[in-house]
Amino acid sequence: MIFSLPNIAIVVVLGLFGVGLYGVLISRNLIKVVVGLQIAVKGALVAFVLAGRLSSQVDVGQSLALTVIVADTIVAVVALALAVQVRRKFGTLDIPSLTSLRR
């Protein structure tokens, strides 16, 4: 019973959120921050689907998860485009270096 699907899904939600937050807080590279953000959002996706299933409204949960997938993809695209432009302009992706640079 302890390895039932809802229990595992909750552990996955909490774990993905924790790992993603750790990646966002610890990483010095802009691309790695985007990777951390993606991981945290995947936890939110699983949470939406699980909540929809538990409340007998699986289609609403899926619909919300679909919106989150689209928004998450666009966030990744915009963040990667910004990272590329930052790399071209400042020559680095190191966040502490970027905070001290002036142009």
Next chain:
Amino acid sequence: MINFLIGAGILACAILAVRENRLLVSALWLALTSALVSFLMYRVGAAEVAVVELSVGAGLVTVLFVFAINIIGNESVASQAPLPRPLAWVAIVLGGLLLAWMILPSMQLERFTAVLEQQGELAGLFRSVLWTDRSVDSLLQVVLIFSGVLAVLGLIGGEEGLESKEEKQG
């Protein structure tokens, strides 16, 4: 047992994606995380979203990551964290506790099996929910996709624009 393996695989891939210093390998671990998350969604009963997550999360996003890393080069950054690690751990534990506090009271696990049994009756409603009840979400998705197209144009065409500007100035 297979659910446990999927969950453990998701967490292991996510940890490796965060800890890996090479950007390209990190993006590949993220793709594997997405694929396993879509498998877990399928097991929970959300087959439609699982397909979208597999194609968009594990496919399109990985292609975009590889494309961006190809442009900027596989730059490795010093592993010293910008934030003290104990502070980061405190933030993670607090966030996890807050999330658990919000999620766990709403869990009614005995309903889960009953809902799984009537899965066949629930199938087929997703389309109507998406296009009628959540039509505002669909509109939002169109706007987001449009802004994503603009961002891809910025990703691809930024260097050419700068070069042509410099040529004009020269």
